[in-house]
Amino acid sequence: MRITAYGEDALLVNFVQAIEPELNDKVNLLANKLRNEDYITSMIPAYCSLTISYDPNKISFNDLKNTIEAIDLAQEKEQLEKRQLTIPVCYDDKFGIDLSALEDQLSITKDEIINCHSSTAYRVYMLGFLPGFPYMGITDEKIEAKRRDNPRKKIEAGSVGLAGRQTGIYPFDSPGGWQIIGRTPIQLFEPQEKIPFLFQAGDLVNFKRISSDEFSEIAAHIKEQTFNWKQIYG
Amino acid sequence: MADITLEFIKTGLYTSIQDLGRAGHEASGVPKSGALDSRSARLANKVLGLEKDYPVLEITLAGPEILFHQAVDIALTGAKFPVTLNGKDVKRYQKIKVPANSILKFGYAKRGCRAYMAVAAEWKIEKWLGSVSPLGFGSHKLKENIINQNGQLVHFSTYNESLEAQEVKKRINLNPIKRVRVAPGSEFDMLSKEGVASFFGKAHSITQEASRMGYKLATELKLESNQNEMISSGILPGTIQLSSAGNPIILLADAQTVGGYPRIARIIDQDLDSIAQLKPGDKVWFSLADTVRK
Known part of the structure; x- marks a missing residue:
C-alpha cells in the first residue's frame, strides 16, 4: 500500500497496480471501513486504488495516513457484501452493431464471441466514465477488442460493449468508443425510484443470452413498472 | 403565491x-x-x-x-x-x-x-x-x-420570506493572466526535470477546448518515461492531468470521476474559482502552494 497526497484535502491509496479481484477487494474493504468517518467528504474506489477527499480541519494528512496504515484489511474480509446479478442481453445484429466487424478483427465467429462473453462471471471493478457505468472484467483474451478508432456520437442506453479486456454497459444514450456486441433491456440508471444506480463496485455479474422477443417483453415490463427486479439478483 | x-x-x-x-x-x-x-x-x-x-x-x-x-x-x-x-x-x-x-x-x-x-x-x-x-x-x-x-x-x-439584501465587498479576480497555487499531484514524480521547469516556469495558454469538464492548455510537457497510461483511478476537480499528447488539462466540476492519465498537480480549492473566469487565449501560471513547501 502506498499513500500519497493528492492536493491539500485529498490523498490517494495505491495498492499493487494490477487488475485482480483480491486487490479490488482491498479497495472496497478500505472504503467500507472509512465510509462513516466524519472527516471523509468523498471516496472514489477504482481498480486498485482509493481516492479519498477529507476535511483538513478535522484530520491532517499524516493522521489519516497513519489511520489507514493501521487498518488490518485481512481481518475485515468477511464484512464485504458480494451481490450477484444476472443481466439479460440480446446479442442480435440490430443491437450488437460491432459483432460483424469483430468477427474479422478477432478471427472467430459471432457465436463464439457471444458464448465466450456470456459464459463467465465478471466483477464490477469500478463505476465511472458515466454515472453508473460499470467497468467489468476480465474478459477472455479471445475477445480482447480494441476501442473503435472513431468513437460513435451516440450509443443507445443498455448497449453492452468490449474494450481491451473489459466489458461495460452504457447507462444512458451517450457518445462512446467501445465495441458494441449486444443490448440489455435492464435500466442501469434509476432502475427503481430510490436506487439511482443498478451496480456497485464489487458486484459479480453474469450475462444471459436472450432473444429479441424476450428483450421486448422485459422492456415492456420495465416500462409498465411491472418488472420483478428481484429476478436479476442471485 | x-x-x-x-x-x-x-x-x-x-x-x-x-x-x-x-x-x-x-x-x-x-x-x-x-x-x-x-x-x-x-x-x-x-x-x-x-x-x-x-x-x-x-x-x-x-x-x-x-x-x-x-x-x-x-x-x-x-x-x-x-x-x-x-x-x-x-x-x-x-x-x-x-x-x-x-x-x-x-x-x-x-x-x-x-x-x-x-x-x-x-x-x-x-x-x-x-x-x-x-x-x-x-x-x-x-x-x-x-x-x-x-x-x-x-x-x-x-419568495415567502422577506429577504435582507447584504453588501458584498470582495469580488472575483477577472485578470486574463492569473497565477494559481497548486499542490503536487499523486503522479507529480512522473514529470521530467524539464517538464517541472516548464510547468512552473512559464505561462500556459487556455486552448479552445475549454468547457465545464475541463480546460486544455497549449503547453506540451515531458514525462520521465514514455509510458503515461495507467490503470484508471479517481480524479478530483482542480486536478491537472497530462494527456497522452503531453498537454496539461485542468479538470473542472463536470469532469469524469476516473481517468488513466498522470495527475501532475492539483489547484488548491481557494484558487479554483478564478480558473472559471479564464477563457480561451487567457493565460495561467502555476506556483507551489505555501502549505506544501518544505
Whole structure:
C-alpha cells in the first residue's frame, strides 16, 4: 500500500497496480471501513486504488495516513457484501452493431464471441466514465477488442460493449468508443425510484443470452413498472 | 403565491442553472458539478439575502436575452458583461429591481468568462441527488436545467420570506493572466526535470477546448518515461492531468470521476474559482502552494 497526497484535502491509496479481484477487494474493504468517518467528504474506489477527499480541519494528512496504515484489511474480509446479478442481453445484429466487424478483427465467429462473453462471471471493478457505468472484467483474451478508432456520437442506453479486456454497459444514450456486441433491456440508471444506480463496485455479474422477443417483453415490463427486479439478483 | 416566468428569447452560448453541486456520489461515477466560480455564485445570492447554495444562472461568454413576464429582484456577479435592462446599463454586485415585462440583455463578456444571476424567487425546477446542477453530458437527467432552446421558459413562485439584501465587498479576480497555487499531484514524480521547469516556469495558454469538464492548455510537457497510461483511478476537480499528447488539462466540476492519465498537480480549492473566469487565449501560471513547501 502506498499513500500519497493528492492536493491539500485529498490523498490517494495505491495498492499493487494490477487488475485482480483480491486487490479490488482491498479497495472496497478500505472504503467500507472509512465510509462513516466524519472527516471523509468523498471516496472514489477504482481498480486498485482509493481516492479519498477529507476535511483538513478535522484530520491532517499524516493522521489519516497513519489511520489507514493501521487498518488490518485481512481481518475485515468477511464484512464485504458480494451481490450477484444476472443481466439479460440480446446479442442480435440490430443491437450488437460491432459483432460483424469483430468477427474479422478477432478471427472467430459471432457465436463464439457471444458464448465466450456470456459464459463467465465478471466483477464490477469500478463505476465511472458515466454515472453508473460499470467497468467489468476480465474478459477472455479471445475477445480482447480494441476501442473503435472513431468513437460513435451516440450509443443507445443498455448497449453492452468490449474494450481491451473489459466489458461495460452504457447507462444512458451517450457518445462512446467501445465495441458494441449486444443490448440489455435492464435500466442501469434509476432502475427503481430510490436506487439511482443498478451496480456497485464489487458486484459479480453474469450475462444471459436472450432473444429479441424476450428483450421486448422485459422492456415492456420495465416500462409498465411491472418488472420483478428481484429476478436479476442471485 | 404568484407565478414569475422568465422567457429566454436568446439562450446565450452556454447558460445553465447551477447550485453548489452534489458531492458524495463520486463512487457511482457522478461528478460533483455545481457553479464553476462558486464564490461568485454564492455572492450573487448573498447580495439578495438568499442562502449561499441557492440556484443561480451561470452565463458563459455570450449571454442570453431574457424577458421577465413579472417583476422580481435579481443580482449579477462574476464576469463583466455589458448588460442592459430595457436599454439602460445595470450594475453588478447590487440588487436590481426588474419591473414586469422587462428585457434583460447580455452582450459578450468583456472581462472574465462566467457571470452569475441570482433571482429572489422560488425556482420551480427539479433536483437530483440533492442538486439542481444538470449532468453535463448525454443524460436526459435535469436536461431542462440547461437553457439551450430559444423561447425556453423558467418558472418561479414568489419568495415567502422577506429577504435582507447584504453588501458584498470582495469580488472575483477577472485578470486574463492569473497565477494559481497548486499542490503536487499523486503522479507529480512522473514529470521530467524539464517538464517541472516548464510547468512552473512559464505561462500556459487556455486552448479552445475549454468547457465545464475541463480546460486544455497549449503547453506540451515531458514525462520521465514514455509510458503515461495507467490503470484508471479517481480524479478530483482542480486536478491537472497530462494527456497522452503531453498537454496539461485542468479538470473542472463536470469532469469524469476516473481517468488513466498522470495527475501532475492539483489547484488548491481557494484558487479554483478564478480558473472559471479564464477563457480561451487567457493565460495561467502555476506556483507551489505555501502549505506544501518544505
